[in-house]
Amino acid sequence: MGFWNDTGEKRNAAAQLHAMKRVADPDEIANAAVFLASGEASYITGSAFTIDGGVSLA
Structure with missing residues (x-):
């Protein structure tokens, strides 16, 4: 049993969702975390950020 992304075919199928x-680049997820930890996000409280490339829109 492999991972969801262990072949190009599986990765492409996941991307279509x-x-x-x-599929996100790990840096894209990290950038959101860095933003939230920065002073640029100093007025953000009690918010949930969905960083899923739109998969939750379906």
Whole structure:
């Protein structure tokens, strides 16, 4: 039994679930965390950020 992304075919199938038709680069997820930890997010409280490339839109 392999991982969800251990072949190009599986990765492409997972990408099709997203509105953006691709899987996130790890840096894209990290950028959101860095933003939330920065002073730029100092007025953000009690919010949930969904960083899923639009998969939750379906």
